[in-house]
Amino acid sequence: MAKANKAYVLFGAPGSGKGTQAEQLVKHYGFVHVATGDLFRENLKQNTPLGQLAKGYMEKGALVPDDVTARMLKERLQRGDEAPAYLLDGFPRTLPQAQMLEEILRELGIRLAAVIFIQTSDDLIVRRLGGRLICKACQTPYHKTNRPPKKEGICDRCGGELYQRADDNPDTVRARLATFHSQTAPLIEYYKKAGLLHPVNGEISAEQTLQEISEILKKY
Structure with missing residues (x-):
């Protein structure tokens, strides 16, 4: 197999199902999933x-600058x-990014083939995230109705305790969505003009x- 010379961007609001889709796309197509969160964890863990540099900003409670990411x-x-x-996930989130x-991509000779935007209503996302549970030990996600664990409050994978994140309460979710929309509105227009934007329906089943x-x- 040749080295990857093209990329897809997958983006959507928190709770749009982006993580689920990324997992399936890697499984079905053999894409290399490059997620911003994973990059941070890898660099922090290996103390690169x-x-x-990122840790210095984080310890001050400051946002890590775009150029570091x-x-x-x-x-x-x-x-x-x-x-x-x-498959790029989490970057870009803003027009400067x-x-x-x-x-x-230009420097590395990689072509951006398409930007896939998972469209989901805010009301549905609030309902989705309100039922989300995370394993404290292995971070496996569950949902009270859509993907419940076999045993209430216990992770199927490792037996760890499940909890609901503080930022998954409705008021916090709506605030996060407002930020997402303000940041991504210019981004959507940018990729639409470039002929790269492909919206998909995030309100139907994951399949x-x-x-x-x-x-x-x-x-x-």
């Missing part, structure tokens, strides 16, 4: 220079994985959403 992403893509494509990504994404991927 970029990890140390972009450098983490570039370093990761420079490894040159053998795969059909990269999109412009940084464009420069990184149906995956089918919509698969139809888009067939074009590439």
